[in-house]
Amino acid sequence: MERQETAILIASIVLVFIIIVMIFLFLIFQKRKNILLLQQKEASKKFEKAIAQTQIEIREETLRNISWELHDNIGQLLTLAKIQVSVAHEQPEKLKDVTETITKSLVELRALSKLINPDAIKQLSLTEAIALEIERFNRLQFINAAMTSTPEIRAMDPKVEIIIFRILQEFFSNTIKHSKASNLRVDAIFDKEKVQITASDDGIGFSNSKQKTDQGIGLCNIRSRGKLIDAAIEIRSEVGRGTILKLEYYYKENQV
Template sequence: MFQESDNILWVVLGIMLLVPLAMVLLFVVFNNRKNKLIQEQELEKKRFENELAESQIEIREETLRNISWELHDNIGQLVTLAKIHLQNSDYEPTKIEESVEILGNALKELKALSKSINPESLKNMSLLEAVHNEMDRFERMNFIESKFEIKGQPFDLPAKDEIIFFRIIQEFFSNTIRHSRATILNVVFHFQDMKLKIEIEDNGIGFETSEDFKGIGLKNMKTRAKLVHSELKITSESQKGTKLTIEKQYINA
C-alpha cells in the first residue's frame, strides 16, 4: 500500500518537474524561431532596399544613355541637316524656310528631352507615364514601331513597386532595341479587381528560355520581381519573338 503511494508520488513529482522543463524548452524553441524570423525579415528588408537603390541608379544610367543617343541620333542630325540646308541655300527663301522648320523641330525635341529628364518631372511621373514616354522616344528615333494599351481602370501602385517594375520593363526594352532585331513592340497593362498584369511582346529573333535566364539580365529581372512579390514569366521562341509577363495581386485598402 505504502509502496504504491510512493510510486504515485514519484510519478506526480516527475510530472511536476517535466511540465516546467517542457515549457522552458518550448519557450526557447519559440524564441529562437522568432529571432530567426526577425533576422530573415531584416535581411529581406535590406536586400529590398539595396535592390531598390540599385534600380534607381540603373534607371538614371539608362536615362543618361538614352539622352546621349537622342542628342546624337535625333537632335544632332536635325541640327546638322539644318546647317547643310543653310550652307547650300544661296539665300533662297524656300531653302531658308526649310532650314528654319528643321531647327524648329530640333528645338521641340530638345524641349521634350529637357522635360523628360527634369528631376521633378521624373519624381512625379507614374509608371504608366514613364513607360509611355519611353515608347514615345522609340517612335521619335524610329527605333521600332510600338503600341501602348491600357485595359481596365488603373489604380495607384506603391512607389517602390513602380520603381522595380519600371526597371524590369526598361531592361526588357533595352534588350529588345539592342539585341532582338525586332520591328514591333507591344505593351499592354491590364487592371482588374486590384490585380495588375503587364504584357510586353516583341517580334524579334528570340532566344532559348531553357538557358534559365542566363545572360542579358533576364535572371536579374526575375529576382527583382520576387522582391515585390510578383510573378514574372518570359517566353521566347527563336525567330518568333519574346514575351514578358508580370502579375501581382493587390489587396483593397
Template sequence: MDEKEIIVLMAIAIPVTLVIIVIVLFSVFSNRKNKLLKEQEEAKKSFERELAESQIEMREETLRNISWELHDNIGQLMTLAKIQSQLAVDQPELLAEISDTIGQGIDELRSLSKLINPEALKSLSLVEAITLEIERFNRLKFITSTLKVNGAVVPLESNKQVILFRILQEFFSNTIKHSKASNLTVTLDYTDNQLTICAKDDGIGFDDNDVFLGIGLKNMKTRAKLINSTLSINSKREQGTTLHLNYNFT
C-alpha cells in the first residue's frame, strides 16, 4: 500500500471515527438524560405518595384528637354543667358556676373547630399548626409542653410544611403514648438559609432494640430526606429523647 492510499484511508477513517465517537457520546448522554428524567419522575411520585400518606395520617390523627376531646374534655364539662344545673334548683348560687362551665365548654368547642375545618388547617403556618398541638397537649393535660421560636419566621411551601408537621406529629405521638414524659419542649430556629427544629422530652427513652427506632424513625427519616432535610433522633434509657431536624430553604 503506497503513501497515497494510506492518506486516503486515513481521510476516510478519521471522519468515520469521529462520527462513531459522536454517536457513542450522544447515546451515553441520552441514556444518562433518560435515567435522570426517570429518577426525577420516581422522586416526584415518591414525594407525592409520601405527601398523600402524610395528609391521610394527619386527618386520622386529627379525628382521634377530636374524639378524645369530645369524650374526655368537652363531654366532662357538659356532664358537670348538667350536675350543677340539677343542684341549682335548690342552690341558686350555683348559676354563676354553671355559666362558667358552659362558657369553658364553648371555648373548647371553638378550639376544636379549628381542627375540624380542613380549610383552616391548610391555611395554618407551621408555627400555628405546632402551636395548636402544644395548646391541646396542655389543655388536656397530656404533657406540659412549650414552644420557642427564634429568629424571623420564613414562610414554607405548603407541601413541605405538611411533611415537616407530620414528622413532628409522629414524634409527639410517640412521646405521649410511650415515653412517660412529663415535659416536652419544641424549638424552631430560623436563619436566612435554614430552619432547625429541636423537639425534646424527658421520658424513659429507648434503645436500639425498640420498635420505635426500627419503624418510626425510619418513616421520619424517609420523609425528611424527601424534602432535602437531615434528621436525627438521640435517646438513652431514662434520659429522654431528642429530635433534631435541619431544613434548608434553598
C-alpha cells in the first residue's frame, strides 16, 4: 500500500513538474512570438518609412531635372528662337532656322511632360522608367547611355520597383557627377525567378579605400536600399577602369 501511495506521489510530482515545464516553455514561446511580431512590425514601419523617403527623393530629383531643363535647355532654345526671329525680319531665309529651333523646343517640352505627369509615371514599368532616364541623358548630352532589356516576365511589387529605380538613379548620379565617364550602359535580364540588372560606366573608377565623400555616401545608400528588399548588391571598381553595379532580386510570393 505504501509503495502504491509512493508511486502515486512520485507520478503526481512528475506530472506537476511536466505541467510547470510546459507552462514555462509556453510562456517563453509566447514571449519570443511577441518579440518576433514586434520586430516584424518595426521592420514593416522601417520599410514604409524608407519607401516614403525614396518617393520624396525621386520627386525632388524629378523637380531638379525639370527646373534645369526649363532654365538651361528649353529656356536657351526659346531665347535662341527669339534672336533668330529678330534676324529673320531682315533675312527671311533665316525663318527655317526659327522653325527648327521651335520644333526642337516642342520635342523637349513633350519629353519633359513625361516627367511632370504623375499618372504617366505611375503607369511606367521598371524598364520604361529606366529607359526614360537613359533617353534624358542622351537628349541632354550628359553622357552616351544605352540600355538592353529582356521582356518583364512578371510584375513586381511597385514598392520594390521604386527602391530598385532609386538604386539605379543613385548610381547614374555618381557616374555623371564623379566618374568623368563617356559611356553608361544598363542591362536588365528578367527570368521566372529573379531580375538581374547590371549598370556600368567607363569612368576613372575609384579605390575602395579612397572614395570621394559624396560618392561614398551614394554607394552606402545603394547597399542599404538593397538590404531593404533583400536584393544582392555588388559594386566593383578599379582606378582607371570604371565602375560596375550588379543587382540581383528574387521575386517573393508575398511581397512586402
